[in-house]
Amino acid sequence: MAAKKMIRGAWASLRNPGLPNNYLGLRPSVLPTSNRYFSATSVSQMEHHEVIIIGAGLAGLAAARKLTARGKNVKILEGLDRIGGRVYTTQFADTRVEQGATFIIGACPANPVFRVAQELGIFKGEEDLRIFKWHVGKYLKPRGEVISQASVDKALEIFEELEKDLKGWYESGDSLKDEPVNLFDFYTKEVQDEIQRFPQDIQDDIMRVLECKLSFTSFGMGDSWYNISANMYGKKQELEGGWTRVPPGVNTIVQHLVNQLPPGTIMTGNTVHRVFWSNRGTKLETTGGDYTCDWLIITIPLGALKVNHSYMFLPDLPTWKSEAIDKIGWGKVNKLFMEWDDPWWAQGEAQIRLTYTLEEIQERTRQEWGKYIFGFEPVIENPRVLVAWVSEKGAEYVEIMDPDALKWQAAKLVKMFTGKSTPLPSKALPTQWCLNDYFEGGYSYCSVKTANDSAYMLSKPLPNKTNPRLMFAGEATDTRFYGTLHGAFMSGEREADRLLQVTKMISKKSAM
Template sequence: MKLERCIVDTSAVDSTLECPKVVIVGAGMAGLSAADWLVRCGITDVTVIEATDRPGGRIQSCWLDGSVVELGAIWIEGACPANSVFNLACREGLIVKEDNKWKGEATSIYTTSQGGEISPLVNNTAYHSFKLIEDQAAELYGNANTDFGSLEDFISERVQQELKVFPENSRYDAARAMTGMTNELRTHLGADLKDVSANMYGSRSELPGGRVKVPSGMIGVLAPLIRDLPECIIKYRKPVVKIMWEAELKSENQSGSKRKEENDVITADYVIITASLGVLKKKVDELFVPSLPDDKKVAINKLGFGFVDHIFYKYKGPFWPRGEGSVRLAWSKDELTERSSDWLRSIGAWEEDVEQEGVIALRVAGKRETDCVEKMSNKKLMEEAWRLTRTFTGDPLLTHPVAAICSKWSSHPFFLGAKSYLAVGSTVADQLALGAPVPSDPCEIPALLFAGEATCPGHHATVHGARLSGIREAERIVKLTERLRGPPRDQKETLRLSA
């Protein structure tokens, strides 16, 4: 007799159990992944509260004169089955060919502010020297016996050592190329390298497969997460004002659950908080009643949150052959010392979007620089782009772009920055502390759970890190529900959100 194989979903909660009520703060990748996982496991009493009028958080695809551009996350970092965001994109048919992969700096030319091009031989040698330095910086992770200070300290010293290997007649160009690479690393991290921990630089795991873009827009990876959620589960334009989480706060005058009469009060058994680290840094003392434990607040303060903006320009009749429009900017060290007076000097490259004809992108990093560009009109941004491209090509007759758009992550009150990094003085232990539930005592039932890319050691500052963290906290609730045989008792009456 033929036996049919029985597949049992071991992650699903016993259907006879009462579901806990879960509120998720934030409809970004972490929040939506948590909601999707909970619903798939049979916990359906879920509400997602989103402060803005859209899902996605720091994923934001939009149109620029008929072209799709990414104001938020641009890449899926790690085009392989080990990356669940890559798997989402593949299942949706969003990634269909290898051409979407990032080619990297090695395939680009480096030009100077005098409009000259650094020779390919010097360029390639400098590139490989700098990559060696980056690899050596990454290897510092785990060396607890020596404090190497900031990433700037380590890289600057190693660059000077590597430059001595170059022939004297090419040393100046090699220095400019590596200074440009240092500047581009700054835009990738979103922080001045003097603020980034050298010891912790290698803590992030790189998934194989390289970076890959979603040509139709990164927002598409959210579709399978939203599609199967119960109707009206996401509440938009609902910024959270207060979260009351301790059992002792039972009286209305203590709870602080209403700041204004029109605020909604929502009760819950568990709250998953996916607010950005930037928001937590600013509002940690006013958002939670009572205050969060000291170790949580210390972690929030010690970890770094970077400032990055993307500016996209559209050209009619672009000045480059398609596929050859990316240019790396080889600033001199002296030019970068004047960065505070000219935001363009924080630019490491302009990059062609090969999937969108006539589009180039700039990345701006640093609080001062992002504050500057976020206040500019699109007309001013286009004038500045023309100034930059004219300077580095040496061609005074280049056309102006016809359209521009700039992200505003630094000034947006619900983000206050772009992505986390391990600052000087912080460690992976701070990421773990940030992601720990509250209360964290194993003998107590947690009320507050924390997700988001900054809580995911090894994968911080990535979309898949955000997704992993959301699933992690959803699974924590699933296991608690199984252990408690339902929701926690008496917690719902005291765990309140005012939105």
């Protein structure tokens, strides 16, 4: 990864030879007020739009839907050759799989993504919901030993109390006054004494389930529990209704939004390389040519912003904006889909949890990337397919491994926990989010470096609220629902509302 980013840095300096990082010699704090600073190319020769949106994920589509409905001239520039961003429904082993977002988190009317699904008639009643229940499943120790349901229930009860304590700590305001502490240290301190209340013979089982639940929580953030902030854990809010799958695929929601846009609104395969911004408008250099716009909404995933912002924007972003980009955590996540011709699990028992001791987790290596897998989930439409969720370094490992090595390691993992030899999967599909230049990972979370106002600072427009020429959307900019589909959707609508309000005020002044 380090070498990859060094190459990017070299490419950034070569892409525009003679163009210094401080934007044609101007101090970053000085905003150009005339289009003459943009380039030697005549502005009249460039394609102009009132609003340009970078990114055709949920945030960009939600913003475009609201703006075009109000008569705005909008163009979406998408670097990929597909629409949807981190929503990516594809085919594997003759069935539909979600390589990206899988769940609507909060199956209730307060969730705008759920409302779109209802518009499509996907959820007519509770019987249509496919609620994901993480705690349900068989918890295995090596050699096929099953942890008793009583021990599982005790462990999950402890973890639930731990989460309540974390949320209460944040809501009281005390966590923001205390020294930063990571989730692992908080967990270790709180759990050790609690475990001693139970008989010695079940303490190991309870700890294994707790470690498994903590691994699932880490997957929800995409990073190690050593980097996740305990102080900020309670900041993220969750809507009621549970986590539900979308039976026809999450891409149906994306396509529904696309269908509501004027034809030609979206241009795919057009990567934005540089953004020249001023207090009068913006110019963009892209693989498809140069564009100008009055207003720009940026929905680039935080991971890509972290890598690219230092040479993408001219003038440079203000220090407070760069610090927000740096401080917010960005998780590494992937999935591994596998098909077995002869399933080794019993019908109806494909929800399997793999439990480890803390020592085993801390000893994980690239050769043992399978230890980053904490369980298997069924792919409901195909009884021969399982999906494993992988995070942290393991998420990067699965992207660079040979497919046969992935199959071999999966079979080794199954044997380790069932005590039985199983054939290799006939097919394996690892998702590719970490090494993809357009994403650099999965989703945002509060790291030990994150400040309480980091997401808010990331969302603030430039140069200011009354003249928002550069606006920022995407799930990482939402202060309550980051890391979710509805967080992304709501952020896009937020920036559309911001722009509509500003342009309305401008129109009123012009009419006076």
